[in-house]
Amino acid sequence: MLQIEIVQGDITEQDVDAIVNAANSSLSGGGGVDGAIHRRGGRAILEECRRIRAERYPDGLPTGQAVATGGGRLPARWVIHTVGPIYVRSSAPARELASCHIESLRVADELGARSVAFPAISAGIYGYPLHEAAPIALRTVREARTSVELVRFVLFDEVALRAFTLAE
Numbered sequence: 001m002l003q004i005e006i007v008q009g010d011i012t013e014q015d016v017d018a019i020v021n022a023a024n025s026s027l028s029g030g031g032g033v034d035g036a037i038h039r040r041g042g043r044a045i046l047e048e049c050r051r052i053r054a055e056r057y058p059d060g061l062p063t064g065q066a067v068a069t070g071g072g073r074l075p076a077r078w079v080i081h082t083v084g085p086i087y088v089r090s091s092a093p094a095r096e097l098a099s100c101h102i103e104s105l106r107v108a109d110e111l112g113a114r115s116v117a118f119p120a121i122s123a124g125i126y127g128y129p130l131h132e133a134a135p136i137a138l139r140t141v142r143e144a145r146t147s148v149e150l151v152r153f154v155l156f157d158e159v160a161l162r163a164f165t166l167a168e
């Protein structure tokens with residue numbers, strides 16, 4: 001039985017098996033949650049990202065897909081990097097956002113992760129309205145077929161926390 005938690009906090013501090021990164025397709029770091037994860041997790045994560053990019057995704061990780069690296073100096077053992085849709089550019093943002101959650105949980109299952117923390121994917125720089133993103137994220141996780149036992153949505157500020165709490 002999958003348990004879902006909604007908390008306010010910093011995802012880099014979460015003591016879970018895996019945290020999900022709202023990455024960009026280049027896997028080369030960026031702002032927002034991506035920047036925070038690389039700052040706190042150290043260079044090992046970025047180096048592994050660069051290797052994955054060069055060996056498996058020369059054109060970049062496609063939107064809605066997910067790959068794992070180690071967690072470096074983070075409390076979490078793994079980081080699952082997924083690329084959310086850019087809201088105004090995507091022709092199917094809801095499907096792509098749902099795919100980020102499904103694929104991240106699939107990767108978590110492959111790793112054997114039992115607890116996974118998600119940020120509000122796409123709801124920052126990528127411009128997905130929180131009141132639309134939150135119900136998609138929650139519904140997708142609730143309906144997923146996964147061996148993960150705990151999903152914790154970690155929202156950075158009160159506005160995001162409220163959007164997820166209202167959508168629960």
Ligand code: ADP
Binds near residue numbers: 022036119160
């Ligand atoms: P995207 O490019 O997918 O929109 P962002 O990183 O810009 O990703 O933002 C996604 C969400 O993550 C936003 O709601 C942002 O406030 C939040 N966020 C930023 N830093 C952190 C953090 N350290 N922990 C949790 N959430 C964070």
